[in-house]
Amino acid sequence: MVNTSDIAEVEAEGGPARHIPVLLKEVVDALQPEAGKIILDGTFGAGGYTSALLSAGASVIALDRDPTAISAGQALVEKNQGRLSLIHSQFSQLADFAPDEGLDGVVLDIGVSSMQIDEAERGFSFQRNGPLDMRMSSAGVSAADVVNRAKVGDLIRIFGFLGEEKHPGRIARAIEKRRETQLFETTRDLANLIESVNPRKAKDKIHPATRVFQALRIFVNDELGELARALFAAERSLKPGGRLVVVTFHSLEDRIVKQFFSDRSGKASGSRHMPAVEVRSAVFDFPGKQMIAASEAEADVNPRARSAKLRMGVRTAAKPGTADLSIFALPDLASLATMGA
Numbered sequence: 001m002v003n004t005s006d007i008a009e010v011e012a013e014g015g016p017a018r019h020i021p022v023l024l025k026e027v028v029d030a031l032q033p034e035a036g037k038i039i040l041d042g043t044f045g046a047g048g049y050t051s052a053l054l055s056a057g058a059s060v061i062a063l064d065r066d067p068t069a070i071s072a073g074q075a076l077v078e079k080n081q082g083r084l085s086l087i088h089s090q091f092s093q094l095a096d097f098a099p100d101e102g103l104d105g106v107v108l109d110i111g112v113s114s115m116q117i118d119e120a121e122r123g124f125s126f127q128r129n130g131p132l133d134m135r136m137s138s139a140g141v142s143a144a145d146v147v148n149r150a151k152v153g154d155l156i157r158i159f160g161f162l163g164e165e166k167h168p169g170r171i172a173r174a175i176e177k178r179r180e181t182q183l184f185e186t187t188r189d190l191a192n193l194i195e196s197v198n199p200r201k202a203k204d205k206i207h208p209a210t211r212v213f214q215a216l217r218i219f220v221n222d223e224l225g226e227l228a229r230a231l232f233a234a235e236r237s238l239k240p241g242g243r244l245v246v247v248t249f250h251s252l253e254d255r256i257v258k259q260f261f262s263d264r265s266g267k268a269s270g271s272r273h274m275p276a277v278e279v280r281s282a283v284f285d286f287p288g289k290q291m292i293a294a295s296e297a298e299a300d301v302n303p304r305a306r307s308a309k310l311r312m313g314v315r316t317a318a319k320p321g322t323a324d325l326s327i328f329a330l331p332d333l334a335s336l337a338t339m340g341a
Contacts, residue, residue, distance in 0.1 A: 023310050031105040042063050105242055106245070164211060227257070
C-alpha cells in the first residue's frame with residue numbers, strides 16, 4: 001500500500017502539476033495498488049493518479065483522448081522504464097488495451113481538466129477569450145459548429161438536459177437571431193450574448209453562461225455516452241477482485257455510474273407489487289461507503305473537489321452483463337455528424 005502521506009507531493013515532470021487530482025488519497029486507497037498489479041487510468045490528464053499508482057509499485061496503462069496530455073506525459077513514461085504505457089485513446093476503448101489476464105483496477109476521473117480550462121486556445125472557458133472549440137481530442141465537430149448550425153429545438157434540448165439550464169429556449173432563440181447576421185467564433189462572444197439575454201443577478205454565484213458551456217462541452221465530446229461505454233468496457237476488462245473507481249463532478253455523470261452499479265448489483269428488478277422480473281448474479285460487490293465526497297479541507301484547497309463524488313465496485317467472477325445503453329436513459333439529442341462543416 002502506498003504511503004498516502006506522500007501523495008500530496010506528487011509532481012508532474014518539470015514542476016508541480018497545474019491540475020490537482022481530486023480525492024487522490026481516496027482513489028489510491030480504493031484501488032489498493034502494489035507491485036505486480038496492473039491498473040488502467042482512463043483519464044491520464046496531468047498524471048496525478050498515475051504518478052501515485054506508480055509510486056505504490058503498480059504498473060499503469062494510461063489513456064487520454066487529448067494529444068497534448070500524451071505529449072506532456074512522455075517524460076513520466078521514460079522515468080518509469082516500462083511500468084507505464086501511455087496511449088492516445090478514448091477511455092470507452094479501454095478494453096482494447098487490457099491484458100488477457102485482466103486488470104487489477106480501473107480509475108476514471110470524469111470531466112474537463114484544469115489544464116484544458118487554463119488554455120484559452122482550447123475554448124473550454126469564457127474566463128479567457130479563445131476560439132469556441134471545446135474538443136478534448138482536438139478533432140471533429142467543435143462547439144462553434146454546434147452553436148452556428150444546430151436547430152433551435154436541438155439547442156434547447158442540449159442546454160436544458162446537459163446543462164440543466166433554466167432558460168434554454170430564451171438563449172437558443174437569441175443565438176439563432178444573432179447567427180443570422182454574424183456567426184459565433186469566440187468564447188467571450190457567446191458568453192456575452194448569453195449574459196445579454198439572461199443577465200446575472202446579484203445573488204447568482206455563477207455566470208449565466210456556465211451551464212450552456214457545460215452542456216456544449218459534454219455534447220461535443222459525447223461525455224455521457226463515453227462514460228457509459230467505458231463502464232461496460234471496464235466490466236469486461238477487470239479480473240475477479242479488480243476494482244473500478246469513478247470520480248464524477250455533476251449529477252448527470254454520477255447518475256450514470258450509480259445506475260450502472262445498481263444494475264450490476266445482482267438485486268432483483270421489478271415492482272414491489274409484482275414478482276421479481278429477474279434475478280442475476282452480482283457482477284460487482286460494494287464494500288464500504290457507496291459514495292465518498294471530498295472533505296471540507298480538500299475543497300478549501302481545491303474548489304474543483306467540492307462537487308466530486310467517488311463510487312467504487314469490486315468485480316466478482318460473474319459474467320459481464322449486457323452492454324445495453326438503455327439502462328442509462330440517455331437523452332435523444334441531435335447527431336454531431338449533422339453539424340460538421
